[in-house]
Amino acid sequence: MKRVAVLTSGGDAPGMNAAVRAVVKAGLARGWQMIGIMQGYVGLIANDVTPLGYRDVGGIIQQGGTILGSSRCPELRTEAGRQKAIQTLSQHSIDALVVIGGNGSQTGAYELSRMGVRVIGIGSTIDNDLVGSEMTIGVDTALNIALEAIDRLKVTASSHHRAFIVEVMGRECGYIALVAGITGGAEAVVLPGDGSLDPDALALHLHECYSLGKRHALVVVAEGAHWNGRKLASYFHEHHSDLGFEMRLTILGHVQRGGSPGAFDRLLASRLGAAAIERLAADEQGVLVGLAGGRVEATPLADVAGRTKPLDLSLVELAEILAK
Ligand code: F6P
Numbered sequence: 001m002k003r004v005a006v007l008t009s010g011g012d013a014p015g016m017n018a019a020v021r022a023v024v025k026a027g028l029a030r031g032w033q034m035i036g037i038m039q040g041y042v043g044l045i046a047n048d049v050t051p052l053g054y055r056d057v058g059g060i061i062q063q064g065g066t067i068l069g070s071s072r073c074p075e076l077r078t079e080a081g082r083q084k085a086i087q088t089l090s091q092h093s094i095d096a097l098v099v100i101g102g103n104g105s106q107t108g109a110y111e112l113s114r115m116g117v118r119v120i121g122i123g124s125t126i127d128n129d130l131v132g133s134e135m136t137i138g139v140d141t142a143l144n145i146a147l148e149a150i151d152r153l154k155v156t157a158s159s160h161h162r163a164f165i166v167e168v169m170g171r172e173c174g175y176i177a178l179v180a181g182i183t184g185g186a187e188a189v190v191l192p193g194d195g196s197l198d199p200d201a202l203a204l205h206l207h208e209c210y211s212l213g214k215r216h217a218l219v220v221v222a223e224g225a226h227w228n229g230r231k232l233a234s235y236f237h238e239h240h241s242d243l244g245f246e247m248r249l250t251i252l253g254h255v256q257r258g259g260s261p262g263a264f265d266r267l268l269a270s271r272l273g274a275a276a277i278e279r280l281a282a283d284e285q286g287v288l289v290g291l292a293g294g295r296v297e298a299t300p301l302a303d304v305a306g307r308t309k310p311l312d313l314s315l316v317e318l319a320e321i322l323a324k
Contacts, residue, residue, distance in 0.1 A: 005096070008100045014265055024053075
């Protein structure tokens with residue numbers, strides 16, 4: 001008999017609930033006791049725990065957000081905070097912890113594993129910037145939400161002969177911007193690390209789109225880009241009021257995080273949740289379960305912590321070709 005705790009941490013992502021459900025059901029199926037930690041690492045430090053049975057995870061696979069609650073927890077970055085977290089685990093005789101979350105959360109998981117906690121990570125963030133999983137839970141749904149917004153903006157842009165700057169989330173990674181740009185048929189994509197972007201050249205490109213007879217133009221901008229949505233919009237208003245198109249700005253923000261998970265995220269979360277329990281049963285620990293070549297694989301948390309997955313350059317090239 002094992003006692004296994006599960007928590008969700010960092011920015012919520014559609015599919016987190018499906019992952020909690022899979023972890024709990026897979027653990028219960030082995031006869032283990034399952035425990036939920038409320039509000040991520042904040043709850044772990046504050047000793048906020050609750051037993052989880054089949055009924056507690058019933059009817060949640062389709063729900064966005066996380067029934068366990070989530071948080072960002074600066075205290076876990078301190079030795080004292082981690083000691084309190086470990087105290088909670090030992091007070092409840094918890095043998096292992098499953099951490100569902102993104103970069104910061106898995107770095108925290110790694111630190112705990114270095115202090116002797118048996119931890120398994122599950123990659124879940126809309127940013128898709130986690131080393132160890134080619135797709136993380138929530139990315140696909142967040143992308144589809146961004147895409148729906150982009151499609152709608154295109155319609156109104158066409159009616160009014162306007163250009164839209166659409167800023168999407170994704171931190172310093174830019175994955176959402178890149179893929180939403182390609183799949184949304186954007187006229188331009190602005191990515192983080194694009195320090196050399198010349199806003200005047202971009203303005204010229206948009207003007208050419210207008211001259212070619214396009215009825216709208218769409219620029220998808222990553223929130224982490226040097227030329228983020230606000231900066232770019234105000235530069236255009238100041239220096240390029242002659243684009244042909246009237247320019248508008250939409251910042252999608254947290255709308256991208258709140259959706260009901262699509263089939264891809266529900267399946268990924270279910271697979272990764274069950275895999276986390278399988279790894280624990282096989283006496284593994286200190287790894288992140290993620291997707292590699294379509295298969296569920298484990299990567300040492302040491303290789304995941306503190307790193308960011310780079311963008312696929314072939315997709316960057318594709319975005320440039322298709323933006324013409
Ligand atoms: O990491 C997920 C994410 O949504 C990022 O894309 C975004 O920059 C950040 O979280 C926003 O964080 P918060 O919800 O804490 O403001």
